[in-house]
Every structure is written in C-alpha cells, then in structure tokens.
Amino acid sequence: xxxxxxxxxxxxxxxxxxxxxxxxxxxxxxxxxxxxxxxxxxxxxxxxxxxxxxxxxxxxxxxxxxxxxxxxxxxxxxxxxxxxxxxxxxxxxxxxxxxxxxxxxxxxxxxxxxxxxxxxxxxxxxxxxxxxxxxxxxxxxxxxxxxxxxxxxxxxxxxxxxxxxxxxxxxxxxxxxxxxxxxxxxxxxxxxxxxxxxxxxxxxxxxxxxxxxxxxxxxxxxxxxxxxxxxxxxxxxxxxxxxxxxxxxxxxxxxxxxxxxxxxxxxxxxxxxxxxxxxxxxxxxxxxxxxxxxxxxxxxxxxxxxxxxxxxxxxxxxxxxxxxxxxxxxxxxxxxxxxxxxxxxxxxxxxxxxxxxxxxxxxxxxxxxxxxxxxxxxxxxxxxxxxxxxxxxxxxxxxxxxxxxxxxxxxxxxxxxxxxxxxxxxxxxxxxxxxxxxxxxxxxxxxxxxxxxxxxxxxxxxxxxxxxxxxxxxxxxxxxxxxxxxxxxxxxxxxxxxxxxxxxxxxxxxxxxxxxxxxxxxxxxxxxxxxxxxxxxxxxxxxxxxxxxxxxxxxxxxxxxxxxxxxxxxxxxxxxxxxxxxxxxxxxxxxxxxxxxxxxxxxxxxxxxxxxxxxxxxxxxxxxxxxxxxxxxxxxxxxxxxxxxxxxxxxxxxxxxxxxxxxxxxxxxxxxxxxxxxxxxxxxxxxxxxxxxxxxxxxxxxxxxxxxxxxxxxxxxxxxxxxxxxxxxxxxxxxxxxxxxxxxxxxxxxxxxxxxxxxxxxxxxxxxxxxxxxxxxxxxxxxxxxxxxxxxxxxxxxxxxxxxxxxxxxxxxxxxxxxxxxxxxxxxxxxxxxxxxxxxxxxxxxxxxxxxxxxxxxxxxxxxxxxxxxxxxxxxxxxxxxxxxxxxxxxxxxxxxxxx
Numbered sequence: 001x002x003x004x005x006x007x008x009x010x011x012x013x014x015x016x017x018x019x020x021x022x023x024x025x026x027x028x029x030x031x032x033x034x035x036x037x038x039x040x041x042x043x044x045x046x047x048x049x050x051x052x053x054x055x056x057x058x059x060x061x062x063x064x065x066x067x068x069x070x071x072x073x074x075x076x077x078x079x080x081x082x083x084x085x086x087x088x089x090x091x092x093x094x095x096x097x098x099x100x101x102x103x104x105x106x107x108x109x110x111x112x113x114x115x116x117x118x119x120x121x122x123x124x125x126x127x128x129x130x131x132x133x134x135x136x137x138x139x140x141x142x143x144x145x146x147x148x149x150x151x152x153x154x155x156x157x158x159x160x161x162x163x164x165x166x167x168x169x170x171x172x173x174x175x176x177x178x179x180x181x182x183x184x185x186x187x188x189x190x191x192x193x194x195x196x197x198x199x200x201x202x203x204x205x206x207x208x209x210x211x212x213x214x215x216x217x218x219x220x221x222x223x224x225x226x227x228x229x230x231x232x233x234x235x236x237x238x239x240x241x242x243x244x245x246x247x248x249x250x251x252x253x254x255x256x257x258x259x260x261x262x263x264x265x266x267x268x269x270x271x272x273x274x275x276x277x278x279x280x281x282x283x284x285x286x287x288x289x290x291x292x293x294x295x296x297x298x299x300x301x302x303x304x305x306x307x308x309x310x311x312x313x314x315x316x317x318x319x320x321x322x323x324x325x326x327x328x329x330x331x332x333x334x335x336x337x338x339x340x341x342x343x344x345x346x347x348x349x350x351x352x353x354x355x356x357x358x359x360x361x362x363x364x365x366x367x368x369x370x371x372x373x374x375x376x377x378x379x380x381x382x383x384x385x386x387x388x389x390x391x392x393x394x395x396x397x398x399x400x401x402x403x404x405x406x407x408x409x410x411x412x413x414x415x416x417x418x419x420x421x422x423x424x425x426x427x428x429x430x431x432x433x434x435x436x437x438x439x440x441x442x443x444x445x446x447x448x449x450x451x452x453x454x455x456x457x458x459x460x461x462x463x464x465x466x467x468x469x470x471x472x473x474x475x476x477x478x479x480x481x482x483x484x485x486x487x488x489x490x491x492x493x494x495x496x497x498x499x500x501x502x503x504x505x506x507x508x509x510x511x512x513x514x515x516x517x518x519x520x521x522x523x524x525x526x527x528x529x530x531x532x533x534x535x536x537x538x539x540x541x542x543x544x545x546x547x548x549x550x551x552x553x554x555x556x557x558x559x560x561x562x563x564x565x566x567x568x569x570x571x572x573x574x575x576x577x578x579x580x581x582x583x584x585x586x587x588x589x590x591x592x593x594x595x596x597x598x599x600x601x602x603x604x605x606x607x608x609x610x611x612x613x614x615x616x617x618x619x620x621x622x623x624x625x626x627x628x629x630x631x632x633x634x635x636x637x638x639x640x641x642x643x644x645x646x647x648x649x650x651x652x653x654x655x656x657x658x659x660x661x662x663x664x665x666x667x668x669x670x671x672x673x674x675x676x677x678x679x680x681x682x683x684x685x686x687x688x689x690x691x692x693x694x695x696x697x698x699x700x701x702x703x704x705x706x707x708x709x710x711x712x713x714x715x716x717x718x719x720x721x722x723x724x725x726x727x728x729x730x731x732x733x734x735x736x737x738x739x740x741x742x743x744x745x746x747x748x749x750x751x752x753x754x755x756x757x758x759x760x761x762x763x764x765x766x767x768x769x770x771x772x773x774x775x776x777x778x779x780x781x782x783x784x785x786x787x788x789x790x791x792x793x794x795x796x797x798x799x800x801x802x803x804x805x806x807x808x809x810x811x812x813x814x815x816x817x818x819x820x821x822x823x824x825x826x827x828x829x830x831x832x833x834x835x836x837x838x839x840x841x842x843x844x845x846x847x848x849x850x851x852x853x854x855x856x857x858x859x860x861x862x863x864x865x866x867x868x869x870x871x872x873x874x875x876x877x878x879x880x881x882x883x884x885x886x887x888x889x890x891x892x893x894x895x896x897x898x899x900x
Contacts, residue, residue, distance in 0.1 A: 012848075015095040018168070019852070022087035025189055029083070033196055034076050041065060042080045042859075049855040059799070066862035071880035074867060075887045078860045082891030083196060085856060086161060089639075089897065092849065094168045097645045101172065110240075113613060114649075115233050118656035119241035122663060129242040135662050136234075136252055138626045141655050144258035144412060144598075145215045146633045155214050157200055158638055160191045165643050167191075200890045205717040208262055208275045212282060215261045218641045219409050220286040226644050227255050228399040230651045249378075249395040253402045254655060257409040258487070258629070259283075264414045265469055266491045267735070272465060273472030276411065280480050283408035288357050290404075291370070294397045295350050302342035302377070302390045309389075311341045312380035318373060322348035325362055342377055342390075349373050356406070366481055367406040374398050407484035413473060414489040414521075415466055417498040423466035424501050427457060427508055438495035442541075445500035449507060450543040457508035470509035477515055486517055489558055489598075493520035494527060496538040503547070517551065519598060523560030525568035525687065528576035531557070532583040539591050548593055556629070557584060558598040562736035568683075569690030569755040570605065570792075574785050575683035579676075582620040589622075598629040603636040604740050605752035605792040610784065612650075613657035617664070618781040624661040628654065635897065675775055678767055679782065686759030693754065693818060694731065701731045703815045706808035708742035709868055710734075711876060712885045745892050747861055748801040748819060752792025756785075757826030760833065769832075776833045787843070790830050794839045794850050795896050798823050800858060803865045807872075857895035864888040 030039040045065040051057035068074040103111040110116040122132060167184040170176070176184075206214075231253065235246040262279030265271040304311065319341060323330040329351040330344075337343045353370070356363040364370050374397055381391040418434070421441070425433035433441070448454050457467050473485045490502050502518045520538075522531040535557065538544050548555060559580065564573035581597055588595040597619075603609045616624055632640065641647045694700055705711065731739070743750045764772050775782045798820055805816035827839060840847035867888060871881040 011099070012095070012845075014098060015091060018091040018094065019088055021185075022091055022188075023084060025185075025192060026080070026084045026087060029189075029192055029196055030080055033193070034080075038073070038076055038080065041068075041077060045077075045859040046855055049858040052858070053855060062859060063862055066859055067866055068863065071867075071878070071884045074863055075880075075884040078863055078884070078888040078891045079196070079200075081856045081860050082200075082887070082894045083192070085853065085891065085894035086195070087192075088852065088856075089894065090161060090165050090168060093165055093639075093643055093646055094172070096649065097169055097643070098172055100645060100649060113653045113656055115230075115237040115652050115656050115659075116240055118660050119237040122660070123241040125663075127663060129238065129244055132238070132242075132659070133251075135626060135659065136254060139252075139254045139655075139658060139662075140256060140627045140629075141254055141651070141658055142256040142258055142627075142629045143632045143651075143654075144260065144629060145218070145409070145637060146260040146264065146631045155217065156198060157195055158642065159217075160195045160198075161638075162642055164188045164191045169643075169645070200887065208268075208270050209278065209282075212259075212261045212275075212279045215259055215637075216283060216286055216408070218637055219257060219259070219283075220290060222641050222644055222647050223257060224287070224290055224400060224404060224408075226647045226651065227257075227403050228396045229648050230255060230655065231399055232396075233648070233652060234655070247395075248392075248399070253399060255403055255651065257403070258412055259409040260412050260414060260631075263411045263469075263485070265419070265465065266414045266416045269465075271469070273468040276413070276469060276472040276476060276485075277479075280407060280411055280476050280484050283411075284406050284480060285357055287404050287406065287408040288353050291397070291401070292350060292353050294393075294400075295346050295353065298377075298390070298393060298397070299343050299346040299350070301393065302346065303340055304342055304386070304389070306339045306341070309386070310384045312376070312383055314376050315341050315345060315380045318376055319345050319348070322352075326351050342380075345373065345377065364406075367401060370406075371398060371401045374401065405481060405483050407480050410483055410486045411476070412487040412489060413469060413485060413516075414491060415469070415502065416491045417493055417501070419464075419466050420490065420498065420501040420505060423462070423464040423505050426464045427455060427460055427462050427467065427505070438497045441497035442495070442500060442537075445497055445504050446541055446543055449500065449503055450546075454504055454507040456510075457505075458510070460508075462508065466505060467509055470506050470511055473506070473516065474510040474512075477512070482515060485515075487519055487556070487598075488516045489519045489521050491521050491523065492527070493522060493534065494530065495534060496541065496544075499538055500541075500544075517556050519556045519558050521558040521560055521600070522580065523563035523567075523600075525564050525572050525576045528559065528564055528580040531580045532587055535584060536587055539587070539593070545591075552594075553592060554594045554596060555588060556596045556598055558600055560600045562600065562602050562740075565751055566731075566736045566739050568687040569694075570686075570752055570789060571756050571759055571785065572683045572687035572690070574781075575679050578620065578781055579680070581623040585620060585623050594625065595623075596625070596627045596629060597623055600631050602631075602633055602737070602740070604744065605788045609636070610788045610791075613653045614780070614784050614787075616654070616657040616661050618784045619661065621661075621664050624658055626658065626662050628658050635893070639897065674767075674771070675779055675782075678763060678771065678775065681766055682759045682763045684759075685762040686755035688755075689758040689822070690755035693815070693822075698730065699811060700815060703805075703808045703811040704731065704742070707748070707804045707812055707816070708746040709864060709885065709889060710738060710742040711872075712868070712882070712889055713738050713741055713745070715882065716886055716889065741893075744795070744896055745864070745889060746801055746804040747797040748804065749792050749796035750819065753789045753796075753826050754819070754822055756789050757822050757824075757829050760829040761825060764829075773833055773835075786830055786834060789826065790834075790839050790843075791846065793823065793827060793830075794847070796823070797854070797858070797861070800861045800865075803862065807865065807868060853895050857892060860888050860891045860895065864892065 027039060027043075030042060045062060048057060048062035048065055052059040052062055068077055100111060103109060103114075110120060119132070164187075167187045171181050171184050228248070231251060232248045234254070235248040235251055238244060238251075239246050262275045263271065322345070326348055329348060333344055333347050337347070349370070352362055352364050355361065374394060378391060378394045378398060381387065381389065381394065421434045424445075425431060457471065470488075473488075476484050488502055488506065490498050493499060499518055499520050506516055506518070520531075520534065522528050522534075535555075559577050561573060561577065564576055567573070568576070584595060601609060601615075612630065616628060640650045740751050760772065776786055777783070802816060802820070805812035805819075808815075831837065831839065834842065836842055840850070864885065867881055867885050871878055871885060874881070876882070
C-alpha cells in the first residue's frame with residue numbers, strides 16, 4: 001500500500017520514509033495472506049478515495065469498490081486498512097521519539113514544552129529558584145485511569161504494537177549494522193502477520209478483572225519505569241536553568257497515579273466489594289513483583305565489603321534485627337556474602353517482600369517499613385563516599401516506593417447519588433427516604449454524622465451493594481494502607497445531602513472519617529451552573545467544616561466533561577466548566593479552603609479531549625493551584641503511555657504546564673468582564689441550537705440510531721459496563737461514550753462542534769466581528785475552544801456523513817440538511833475568525849496527519865454503510881455481517897484515533 005502524496009518538511013522526511021516502508025510491508029502481507037485480488041481492490045479503493053478527495057471523481061468509483069457481497073471479503077477489506085493505520089500510528093509515535101532524541105542530541109536547544117523549556121522561561125522572567133522550589137512542595141499531577149470502554153482493541157494486539165514500536169525505535173541507533181536493521185524489520189513483519197491472524201476483539205465481554213489487567217499493564221510496565229525519570233529530568237532542568245547542583249532525591253515527588261478500574265460502581269453492577277479487594281490484591285502483587293526485581297539487582301550491585309569502605313551502624317543493626325526475625329532466610333545467605341552488609345540486608349528485605357505478597361509471617365506491615373530499609377542503605381552510601389557507588393539506583397527505587405507504595409495506584413470509588421440514598425434507606429429502614437426533600441435529608445444526615453448517630457452497618461445487617469463496597473474500602477485501608485483508596489466520588493451530585501449521604505454510609509461501613517476524600521461530581525450543564533450553590537450549602541454546615549479541617553482544609557471537586565457536552569453541546573459544556581471553576585475558586589477562597597479540581601476528560605473533543613497542557617494554561621488563574629487530577633481513558637492511555645519515551649514526554653508536558661500555571665500573572669477571563677459576558681452569550685446561543693436539534697423532538701433519537709452504527713457498538717464487547725443507564729431510555733439514557741463513538745464512526749462528529757457556528761454568527765451580530773476576533777487572538781480559553789472544534793471537524797466528513805444519513809430515510813432528509821448547514825456555517829466562522837482559508841491551516845502537523853489518513857478511512861466508512869444497510873435489512877441477525885461491521889468499527893477507530 002502506498003501513501004497519498006503529501007508535502008513533508010525536511011525534518012519530517014524520516015516519517016514519510018517510515019510510512020512508505022511500513023505501508024509496503026502491509027501490501028506484501030495482503031498478497032501473502034489474502035491473494036492479489038484483495039490487494040488490488042484495496043489499492044484501487046485507495047486511489048479512488050484520493051481522486052474523490054481532490055475532486056477528480058464524484059465518489060462513484062469508490063462506492064463501487066466498497067460494495068462487497070461476501071462478508072468475509074468485506075471483513076478482510078476493512079482489516080487491511082486498519083492494519084495500515086496501525087503502522088502509521090506506530091510510525092508517528094516513533095517519529096516523536098526520533099524528534100525528542102534530536103533535541104537532546106543538539107545540546108543547546110531544549111524541546112518546546114519540556115521541563116527544561118519551562119524552567120528556562122521562568123528563569124528568564126526573573127523567577128528565582130527558591131520561589132520555584134517552594135511551589136514544588138505542593139505540586140501534584142495525578143493521571144487517573146478509568147474503566148470506561150473506549151479502547152476498541154484487545155490487549156494482545158496492543159502488546160504487538162508496542163513490540164513493533166520498540167523494534168522500530170531500535171532502528172534509530174546510528175551504529176546499527178544493515179544486517180541488524182534488517183533483522184528488526186523481520187521482527188516487525190512477524191508481529192504484523194500474527195496481528196493479521198488475530199481477532200481484534202474477544203467474543204466474550206471483558207470482566208472487571210480483565211479491565212484491571214489492561215490498566216495494570218501500563219501502570220506496572222510503563223509508568224513504574226518512567227516516573228523516576230520525570231523527577232530526574234526535573235532536577236536536571238532546574239540545574240540547567242539556575243545553575244544549582246541538584247540531586248533528584250533533593251526534590252519532592254510530584255507524580256501519583258489513580259485508577260477507577262474495579263471501584264467504579266456507577267452504572268456497573270459488576271463492580272462490588274469483592275472486585276475492590278481483588279483489584280488491590282493484584283496491584284500489590286504487581287508492584288511488589290517490580291520491587292523484588294529491583295532489590296535483586298541492587299543485591300548484585302552493592303557488593304561493598306567490610307574493610308574496603310565503612311558501612312553505617314544503622315545498616316548493621318537492621319541486619320542483626322532481621323537475622324533474629326528471619327533466621328531461616330538468614331541462614332540461607334551464602335557465606336561469601338557475610339562481609340557484604342548491603343547484600344545481606346537486601347537478601348532479608350527480599351524475604352520480607354515475599355512474605356508481604358503471601359500475607360505470611362514477617363510481612364511488612366506498611367510500605368514505610370520497606371522504604372525505611374532502603375533509606376538506611378541510601379544514608380549509609382551518602383555518608384561513606386557512595387554517592388557514585390550505587391546511591392542513584394537506591395534513590396530511584398525510593399522514588400518508586402514513594403509514588404507507588406504497596407498499592408500501585410490509588411483506587412477511586414464512584415457511586416451514583418441515587419444508589420447512595422437507596423443504601424441509606426435500607427440502613428435506617430425508611431423506604432420513603434429516596435423521595436424525601438433534600439432539605440429534610442440534609443438535616444437528618446447532618447445531625448447523624450455530627451452527633452454520633454450513624455448506625456453500624458454490619459450490626460444492622462446492611463446488604464446494599466453500596467454498603468458492601470464501602471465496607472471493602474475499610475478492609476482495604478487495613479490491608480493495603482490508607483493511600484490504596486483515597487477518593488469517593490458521588491455521581492450526579494445535586495444537593496448537599498448527596499455528599500452527606502456518602503459520609504454517612506462510609507461511617508456506617510467503618511471507614512475512618514479521614515480515610516476518604518468525598519468528592520462531588522457535577523456533570524450536566526445545569527449541575528455545573530448549580531455547583532456553586534451546592535458547595536456553598538455544604539460549606540455552611542458545621543460538621544462538614546470540621547471534616548475539612550481534619551483534612552487540611554482542602555476540598556476536591558470533580559467536573560464532568562462528557563455528560564455536560566452530551567447535555568448542552570461542546571460550547572455550553574466548556575463554558576459551564578470554566579465558569580464553575582472560577583466561581584467555586586472564589587467561594588472556597590472566601591471560606592479559607594483550598595480546592596483541587598478533578599477533571600473528568602475523555603479522549604475526544606466531544607468528551608473534553610484535547611491537548612492537556614493547553615487546557616491547564618487556559619483554566620482560570622488559581623484554579624490549578626499546583627494540583628491536577630484528570631482521567632485518562634481508552635485509546636488515550638495507549639497513545640500517551642504505550643511507549644516509555646512518549647510517556648515521559650507527556651508527563652513532562654503536563655507537569656510543566658501545571659508549574660507554569662502557578663506563575664501566570666494575567667487572566668483575561670477574570671480581568672475582562674466583556675469577554676466573560678460574550679462567552680456566556682455564545683454558550684447560550686450554541687446550547688439553544690444544539691438542544692433544538694438533539695432534544696427538540698423524540699424523532700432525532702431514531703435518526704441517531706439509524707444514521708450511526710450505534711446498534712453495532714452496543715453489541716461490541718469492549719467494556720464490562722452497559723452502554724446505557726438502566727433507569728433511563730433514549731438519548732438521555734445513553735452514556736456519553738457510545739454517543740460520541742457512534743457520531744465519530746458516522747463521520748458526522750456532531751458532539752465536537754454542533755451549535756458553535758450558530759453561536760458565533762449570533763455573537764458577531766451582538767458584539768461585532770472585531771471583538772470576537774480579539775477574543776480568539778488574546779484569550780487562550782477561547783482559542784482552545786476553536787482549535788478543538790477545528791480538529792473535530794477536520795476528522796469529520798459531511799460528504800460521507802450524507803451516506804450514513806441516507807440510512808435513516810425520511811428522517812435523514814429531515815435532519816441532515818440542518819447538520820450540513822451548521823457544519824458549513826461553523827467551518828466558515830472558524831476560518832474567518834482565525835484568518836485562514838481552510839481548517840487547520842495554522843496546525844500543519846495535525847493537518848498533514850489527517851490528510852495522510854483520510855484516503856484510508858474513507859473506504860472503510862463506505863463499506864460500513866453498505867454493511868449496515870444489509871445487516872439491518874436482515875433483522876440484524878447475520879453473524880458474518882455483524883463481525884465484518886465490528887471489524888469496520890475497529891478500523892475506523894484506528895484511522896481517526898478516537899473512539900469515545
């Protein structure tokens with residue numbers, strides 16, 4: 001397969017060469033595995049797609065090639081394009097690594113947005129190191145992996161992609177011989193071929209344990225390795241910028257990691273108290289397994305011998321203590337190691353770690369005990385000329401212990417407020433409780449938690465799943481430590497009683513009052529608007545202020561990007577989130593409470609996706625406050641954390657943005673009242689246009705089901721959680737992930753842009769073009785909004801969307817012209833405001849990437865339309881057609897690099 005002829009700047013020529021090489025390998029694979037006929041159809045379709053794109057053909061030639069009667073042949077056809085996309089995605093990842101190495105090799109120049117770049121700019125602005133160092137003490141960046149089903153590719157396929165990427169990265173070694181380079185390509189070809197012979201998706205729906213295994217792969221195999229590197233780069237960047245000689249151990253840990261996998265009960269009946277304990281047990285096993293490997297390596301490394309160098313007395317004392325505690329293990333230590341105190345201690349530390357995994361006698365009671373043993377060695381090395389004799393790997397292990405503990409990642413619990421109130425009703429034997437007024441419930445709960453009136457759930461025989469989940473949290477704290485579960489999130493928080501109910505149930509389950517950060521989640525546009533009032537009411541309660549005082553007067557608030565977008569459209573969602581942060585920040589400052597905003601972002605623009613560093617810098621000044629907690633989901637996890645070098649780059653960019661946000665001096669959002677008022681108008685206009693289309697009448701729900709492959713997506717086994725909320729029907733009941741996923745597959749991409757064009761047109765009528773253009777030029781928040789919509793529209797294709805709309809018959813004729821007009825209006829408004837002729841003119845790298853992909857996505861889209869029509873005509877019962885459709889969904893997701 002060949003690529004479209006696209007202009008590549010000189011610095012990106014190696015990417016072009018890699019795409020050509022890997023694309024050629026896919027062509028060879030197709031001939032070998034499927035024969036010349038399929039290869040020729042694929043090539044002809046690709047050429048026809050390019051001709052359609054450049055206006056040389058009306059698309060009829062492409063349509064003809066995509067009418068494939070045999071379901072098996074259709075499946076192979078779309079899989080061929082998906083295989084090519086896997087290679088392009090790999091080539092782009094490897095090119096990012098190549099570019100990073102080029103920056104590092106250059107020596108003088110630093111890579112934009114790296115920690116070195118951020119620190120150099122702060123130094124140039126006159127910030128001294130002491131000021132910046134002080135800010136690091138409260139700095140915390142915490143990506144949180146969720147269990148949301150947005151990754152449409154099974155783990156075995158992802159592992160193959162990672163191995164191929166490693167082989168391609170190894171080829172970057174300039175000293176590699178031609179023969180060795182060819183062997184690496186042979187390995188890539190082998191992995192390609194095995195991937196072709198492997199189904200992209202299991203026939204069984206993944207369990208919670210399967211989802212946990214997927215998340216643990218990244219946590220234990222990638223992030224465990226790279227987290228200390230980020231901190232080491234932090235020290236190097238500071239040394240470069242201020243000339244301070246810093247050792248990585250001189251700086252605090254600024255990274256933590258969280259997970260929802262195994263603890264997110266919201267709408268998922270498969271998450272229980274048992275999954276909490278099983279998940280944390282496995283996380284402990286994995287992280288201690290990593291520690292054991294490092295302890296063994298240190299054992300081989302630290303061979304310092306008595307008589308050659310001094311070893312501090314505390315190390316010898318700990319060895320003596322452990323010889324008494326572990327006599328059999330001490331006896332098994334080789335006699336030749338007796339004069340090597342570090343080796344002896346590390347052998348006994350290894351024994352204690354094994355006992356911890358097995359929950360046997362002599363296990364570490366807490367991770368701090370393990371860290372204390374390593375600190376004794378570090379302090380002894382430091383005091384006895386050992387800084388260059390093994391201190392660095394010991395401190396690197398200590399950094400990992402500080403970040404990952406015995407829990408690997410903090411497991412968040414998430415519960416719907418309605419389920420919480422059902423649990424309260426059972427506990428207090430009041431069936432009417434869920435229907436009582438919020439004020440009445442607040443008064444009862446405040447009195448109960450304040451006066452010690454919370455019943456013991458175990459004594460009361462509580463059986464509700466919410467109680468069992470929280471009881472498991474109490475057991476987890478005892479077994480895995482307090483950092484294993486730190487956060488309890490309340491979905492659909494709409495009143496103070498929702499948050500108090502969580503505290504009430506946690507107390508009933510035996511969770512210590514300080515053991516959980518109870519976090520309200522505001523999701524819809526209306527909920528975000530009401531958030532200030534809800535939190536004001538909560539802060540007015542004396543019992544809540546007492547709880548906050550015990551937690552250092554810090555409150556976490558979670559903001560939902562997905563449901564707010566689905567509810568009111570992208571513009572209203574983004575502005576409601578921005579305005580809510582500004583108002584909540586002012587409220588908490590008034591009460592002397594620090595706030596941490598937890599951002600529930602998805603992968604696509606329709607779910608809050610976009611470039612994280614830009615989003616951080618566009619937030620209201622003061623809202624970041626040195627802390628960033630954000631969800632990472634599905635394909636975003638693989639794209640950002642699949643390869644170690646890219647994981648380091650992403651963590652550096654995010655950390656650098658959080659540091660930079662702490663030193664921003666000017667905030668037009670706060671300073672320029674007219675801009676805020678203009679943005680509120682834009683949000684209102686856009687929301688009206690969006691809701692008129694989506695919620696104006698019930699027929700649009702039927703159009704959505706017919707004009708997108710939502711019925712296929714609902715049958716895909718890509719998550720343990722149902723696609724819809726059980727208590728709701730229609731669009732309102734559908735979760736945001738399949739909503740966004742389906743629109744993206746149909747190439748209409750509606751959640752990422754609809755309503756913006758109408759809103760901009762009306763705003764220009766209200767305040768004039770010049771002011772809107774100034775906002776886009778000077779206000780990063782507004783500029784980001786336009787950029788994200790621009791990206792979403794560039795991945796859409798209204799011409800192809802028209803074919804999907806035709807599947808809806810009369811409903812398509814009714815709704816699609818409105819969608820088409822709004823798309824044209826939005827494109828015109830964005831280009832006019834940004835002063836460009838076409839979308840993405842000012843982001844040539846992204847534009848090139850999308851142009852490269854489009855001719856390979858288009859044939860899969862046309863094939864999907866054909867398959868949908870035939871499958872539905874047969875009552876959606878043909879299994880072969882369904883499998884081909886699922887393959888098409890995988891392929892388009894690979895091509896667009898987005899699911900939900």
